[in-house]
Amino acid sequence: xxxxxxxxxxxxxxxxxxxxxxxxxxxxxxxxxxxxxxxxxxxxxxxxxxxxxxxxxxxxxxxxxxxxxxxxxxxxxxxxxxxxxxxxxxxxxxxxxxxxxxxxxxxxxxxxxxxxxxxxxxxxxxxxxxxxxxxxxxxxxxxxxxxxxxxxxxxxxxxxxxxxxxxxxxxxxxxxxxxxxxxxxxxxxxxxxxxxxxxxxxxxxxxxxxxxxxxxxxx
Amino acid sequence: xxxxxxxxxxxxxxxxxxxxxxxxxxxxxxxxxxxxxxxxxxxxxxxxxxxxxxxxxxxxxxxxxxxxxxxxxxxxxxxxxxxxxxxxxxxxxxxxxxxxxxxxxxxxxxxxxxxxxxxxxxxxxxxxxxxxxxxxxxxxxxxxxxxxxxxxxxxxxxxxxxxxxxxxxxxxxxxxxxxxxxxxxxxxxxxxxxxxxxxxxxxxxxxxxxxxxxxxxxx
Amino acid sequence: xxxxxxxxxxxxxxxxxxxxxxxxxxxxxxxxxxxxxxxxxxxxxxxxxxxxxxxxxxxxxxxxxxxxxxxxxxxxxxxxxxxxxxxxxxxxxxxxxxxxxxxxxxxxxxxxxxxxxxxxxxxxxxxxxxxxxxxxxxxxxxxxxxxxxxxxxxxxxxxxxxxxxxxxxxxxxxxxxxxxxxxxxxxxxxxxxxxxxxxxxxxxxxxxxxxxxxxxxxx
Amino acid sequence: xxxxxxxxxxxxxxxxxxxxxxxxxxxxxxxxxxxxxxxxxxxxxxxxxxxxxxxxxxxxxxxxxxxxxxxxxxxxxxxxxxxxxxxxxxxxxxxxxxxxxxxxxxxxxxxxxxxxxxxxxxxxxxxxxxxxxxxxxxxxxxxxxxxxxxxxxxxxxxxxxxxxxxxxxxxxxxxxxxxxxxxxxxxxxxxxxxxxxxxxxxxxxxxxxxxxxxxxxxx
Numbered sequence: 001x002x003x004x005x006x007x008x009x010x011x012x013x014x015x016x017x018x019x020x021x022x023x024x025x026x027x028x029x030x031x032x033x034x035x036x037x038x039x040x041x042x043x044x045x046x047x048x049x050x051x052x053x054x055x056x057x058x059x060x061x062x063x064x065x066x067x068x069x070x071x072x073x074x075x076x077x078x079x080x081x082x083x084x085x086x087x088x089x090x091x092x093x094x095x096x097x098x099x100x101x102x103x104x105x106x107x108x109x110x111x112x113x114x115x116x117x118x119x120x121x122x123x124x125x126x127x128x129x130x131x132x133x134x135x136x137x138x139x140x141x142x143x144x145x146x147x148x149x150x151x152x153x154x155x156x157x158x159x160x161x162x163x164x165x166x167x168x169x170x171x172x173x174x175x176x177x178x179x180x181x182x183x184x185x186x187x188x189x190x191x192x193x194x195x196x197x198x199x200x201x202x203x204x205x206x207x208x209x210x211x212x213x214x215x216x217x218x219x
Numbered sequence: 220x221x222x223x224x225x226x227x228x229x230x231x232x233x234x235x236x237x238x239x240x241x242x243x244x245x246x247x248x249x250x251x252x253x254x255x256x257x258x259x260x261x262x263x264x265x266x267x268x269x270x271x272x273x274x275x276x277x278x279x280x281x282x283x284x285x286x287x288x289x290x291x292x293x294x295x296x297x298x299x300x301x302x303x304x305x306x307x308x309x310x311x312x313x314x315x316x317x318x319x320x321x322x323x324x325x326x327x328x329x330x331x332x333x334x335x336x337x338x339x340x341x342x343x344x345x346x347x348x349x350x351x352x353x354x355x356x357x358x359x360x361x362x363x364x365x366x367x368x369x370x371x372x373x374x375x376x377x378x379x380x381x382x383x384x385x386x387x388x389x390x391x392x393x394x395x396x397x398x399x400x401x402x403x404x405x406x407x408x409x410x411x412x413x414x415x416x417x418x419x420x421x422x423x424x425x426x427x428x429x430x431x432x433x434x435x436x437x438x
Numbered sequence: 439x440x441x442x443x444x445x446x447x448x449x450x451x452x453x454x455x456x457x458x459x460x461x462x463x464x465x466x467x468x469x470x471x472x473x474x475x476x477x478x479x480x481x482x483x484x485x486x487x488x489x490x491x492x493x494x495x496x497x498x499x500x501x502x503x504x505x506x507x508x509x510x511x512x513x514x515x516x517x518x519x520x521x522x523x524x525x526x527x528x529x530x531x532x533x534x535x536x537x538x539x540x541x542x543x544x545x546x547x548x549x550x551x552x553x554x555x556x557x558x559x560x561x562x563x564x565x566x567x568x569x570x571x572x573x574x575x576x577x578x579x580x581x582x583x584x585x586x587x588x589x590x591x592x593x594x595x596x597x598x599x600x601x602x603x604x605x606x607x608x609x610x611x612x613x614x615x616x617x618x619x620x621x622x623x624x625x626x627x628x629x630x631x632x633x634x635x636x637x638x639x640x641x642x643x644x645x646x647x648x649x650x651x652x653x654x655x656x657x
Numbered sequence: 658x659x660x661x662x663x664x665x666x667x668x669x670x671x672x673x674x675x676x677x678x679x680x681x682x683x684x685x686x687x688x689x690x691x692x693x694x695x696x697x698x699x700x701x702x703x704x705x706x707x708x709x710x711x712x713x714x715x716x717x718x719x720x721x722x723x724x725x726x727x728x729x730x731x732x733x734x735x736x737x738x739x740x741x742x743x744x745x746x747x748x749x750x751x752x753x754x755x756x757x758x759x760x761x762x763x764x765x766x767x768x769x770x771x772x773x774x775x776x777x778x779x780x781x782x783x784x785x786x787x788x789x790x791x792x793x794x795x796x797x798x799x800x801x802x803x804x805x806x807x808x809x810x811x812x813x814x815x816x817x818x819x820x821x822x823x824x825x826x827x828x829x830x831x832x833x834x835x836x837x838x839x840x841x842x843x844x845x846x847x848x849x850x851x852x853x854x855x856x857x858x859x860x861x862x863x864x865x866x867x868x869x870x871x872x873x874x875x876x
Contacts, residue, residue, distance in 0.1 A: 002685065009720065010667065015809075017419060022745055023744065023749065024749050025745070026750050026751075026752075028659065029663065029724055030724075031723050056743055059741050059811045065686030066686075075293070075297070080302075082710065086712065089681065106387070112352035115348045115352075130325070130335065132256050133331035134325055142338045143363060145361070150684075209489045210489060225456075226447050226453055234445055234501060242526060243530050244531065247588055278501055278524070280592075284466070284468060285467075287464040303462055304493075307461060307464070308461050312462060312463065314464075355606070370460070371497060376500075510747075510797065536701070538798075543791040544791055554783070557780060560775075560776055564773070567772045572763055579801060579803040580776045580802070582798060598837060
């Protein structure tokens with residue numbers, strides 16, 4: 001998995017703070033922006049987060065490139081609807097020699113790994129053979145969830161906070177959890193105050209809606 | 220593929236017509252509803268469609284059950300974000316003995332079909348063996364796009380018109396095109412005027428944005 | 439203010455429960471629907487709410503007519519973006535003799551009420567005079583926030599839960615709080631289990647994000 | 658009216674072009690970005706627009722400050738739901754001595770202007786008097802549509818194209834049309850190729866859904 005933050009709204013914390021001040025001030029936006037100091041920005045952003053006034057967090061967005069993840073992950077990822085996605089098409093790109101994501105539980109189990117690789121070898125061969133006979137969009141019906149894909153993903157800071165809450169939780173599958181952790185690390189570098197307390201409810205002081213039984217942490 | 224319309228907003232055309240009249244009338248909504256006659260509803264709905272005043276079409280929604288479609292289709296389907304989905308989980312449901320969608324191009328080509336079925340047999344066996352060793356959520360990495368899934372899908376009438384425009388077009392893949400055609404047939408039975416001119420641009424009098432070369436109709 | 443529930447997805451609780459069972463069952467949707475009993479539906483809906491699995495609540499939507507509310511309210515209301523609205527247009531409807539919403543604080547204060555009514559009388563007269571000279575869309579610039587409007591509003595059950603959480607809170611303005619309370623009463627009649635624990639955080643056991651100081655209940 | 662573009666996704670055209678190439682290429686995103694040349698970006702963006710593949714335009718967003726517009730405008734503006742808004746609150750900001758937008762049709766008509774200003778003077782005085790008696794959130798019920806407000810608005814490039822299509826049309830009210838024209842001018846400076854053919858249907862070669870009769874251009 002390779003994840004990069006390729007772009008983001010410049011000065012994201014200042015934009016969020018200006019949006020917040022606007023709601024409570026008679027001044028025009030340019031003056032508000034000009035008058036905002038570093039420490040004030042930090043404090044405002046903290047208050048907004050505490051009070052759940054997160055609509056102001058929507059004004060800034062972040063663009064990620066995501067390579068080397070499975071189609072199992074991408075099918076989960078695109079269910080987050082307040083976001084924008086572009087994804088490599090299995091209809092238009094021939095996936096001959098495709099690379100696959102191997103789950104850690106398989107990689108660490110020799111019997112499972114042997115079986116897994118035999119199945120994937122068979123699929124490589126079947127896919128190549130089918131490409132000779134039918135369109136790529138139909139040959140791909142034998143491609144497995146493990147098949148690697150690439151995406152460009154855009155989310156605003158509010159949608160990211162929600163994404164991190166759900167997907168850094170141990171209830172999420174290991175692969176999308178890894179993606180979420182990496183995305184969080186990346187945005188914290190450029191907007192530390194916006195994402196200071198991002199993460200699963202048990203780390204951010206919110207009540208955990210899942211039963212204790214289901215949590216790998218609590219077992 | 221089995222598609223059923225399991226629920227919808229009652230009297231959908233009347234609700235849309237009432238919404239439209241509301242915008243241009245000093246009357247309260249209940250009076251507007253009471254005064255609407257069948258023929259008037261039909262005419263109003265036609266005018267709204269012609270002028271592109273489709274926000275009124277959002278007030279009514281339709282619930283479909285979709286069974287026996289591939290995960291290739293479901294990954295495309297859930298990219299439509301103004302909609303709600305519930306889908307059978309490959310993390311929580313063991314797919315032992317899973318059934319598969321066979322593309323027509325494969326079914327009609329004996330060489331392809333033999334290769335396709337050999338690959339799927341291998342996957343059935345590999346999946347069953349992996350289930351003995353690793354969690355279902357990881358065993359599923361060998362499941363193919365062809366693997367059947369089930370969904371419950373809700374879209375409002377405006378989102379459906381957009382969905383039909385894109386997905387009944389010959390540029391869409393055969394499987395989601397088949398789904399779109401069936402959904403269109405179902406909603407036309409209960410709301411004929413809302414969906415009278417639904418379909419690809421070339422059937423509804425809109426300009427086709429795709430090049431002629433790419434269209435199977437024009438070849 | 440007059441609020442009516444004019445339509446909704448039939449059997450809303452059963453649809454939500456079926457969506458939930460689908461995610462964890464190998465059965466097709468029609469069988470799932472057929473096998474659902476009243477008590478099971480009630481229990482499933484409760485579990486979904488407790489665990490925050492609210493995407494299933496999106497499958498059912500509710501249509502309200504709202505008459506006799508102010509444009510101050512409607513400007514707040516339409517900020518809820520996961521919803522559909524049709525509203526009486528001040529550009530196309532001449533508001534001669536418009537009716538106004540009088541805030542309780544004004545109604546109960548004789549000095550304020552006299553001043554308020556004098557201002558509104560002046561506006562009635564100014565609006566009528568301007569209509570003789572300029573288009574209605576420009577004459578309306580003198581219409582006050584108090585001016586009554588009508589809307590048709592559609593929200594799904596998940597969006598409604600969020601709406602109720604924010605707008606039944608004492609921090610919300612009295613008018614939209616009254617609207618939210620009425621909408622909640624109406625949907626509880628047709629879907630009691632979906633909305634059993636709807637309301638402000640302090641009534642539903644969630645942490646209150648607002649400071650105690652700001653709450654009229656805690657003073 | 659004062660409109661400023663205060664922030665935007667850096668290199669917006671390159672981000673859109675990279676998203677488009679990703680869909681049709683086996684390469685990872687960073688390589689795609691690195692290999693994109695100026696002329697190629699321009700050509701790709703043009704093709705995407707022509708074919709209506711606008712999901713790639715969603716990856717870039719633009720932040721505007723909008724000051725000195727009426728609440729009539731802001732009520733229209735926030736109906737565009739695929740966008741984010743922060744707006745000066747009439748509940749928390751005391752609008753004593755508020756400034757007003759005067760429609761051109763009123764400004765150019767001495768009789769109308771006199772009547773308009775008399776009404777607004779009365780409202781200034783009524784609002785100030787009410788503030789002595791009731792909370793600001795209730796006093797504001799006498800504030801007129803003309804009352805000036807400030808917003809911070811974020812839209813992505815796809816939402817902007819839609820906004821420009823509807824709101825630069827002569828059917829839109831003069832004030833929001835002026836806002837749309839200014840926003841279009843601003844984004845064209847930083848992303849000329851994305852917005853080269855933005856505007857009303859009659860200027861961009863699309864069919865006009867409105868009847869000719871209703872258009873001020875065709876009269």
